[in-house]
Amino acid sequence: MYNCKVLLSDSTSYKAVTVCTFIKKMYTNVKVYTCDSRTASRFFHTKYTDHHIVLEHTIDNPESYKREILSIIERYGIHIFVPVRSEERRVGKECRS
Numbered sequence: 001m002y003n004c005k006v007l008l009s010d011s012t013s014y015k016a017v018t019v020c021t022f023i024k025k026m027y028t029n030v031k032v033y034t035c036d037s038r039t040a041s042r043f044f045h046t047k048y049t050d051h052h053i054v055l056e057h058t059i060d061n062p063e064s065y066k067r068e069i070l071s072i073i074e075r076y077g078i079h080i081f082v083p084v085r086s087e088e089r090r091v092g093k094e095c096r097s
Contacts, residue, residue: 004027008033036055
């Protein structure tokens with residue numbers, strides 16, 4: 001049984017891969033979700049993810065991006081959202097409330 005669900009953005013980045021690997025190796029009761037707006041991420045993302053989502057919107061459209069992230073958080077019952085890219089910090093802060 002999973003006690004916590006984590007969503008990481010920018011799944012093809014080295015930072016996201018490192019965080020996913022650490023979480024999956026250290027915390028067996030955590031389910032890791034990843035997301036990315038690059039369609040190639042469907043094929044190129046870490047094996048340490050339980051579920052990958054290709055986003056329809058990019059951070060270039062912050063309002064649509066935020067709505068999509070919030071929808072994913074609600075749909076999958078995500079407990080923690082980790083915005084990997086610095087541009088996503090604002091969206092991450094808004095998702096906390």
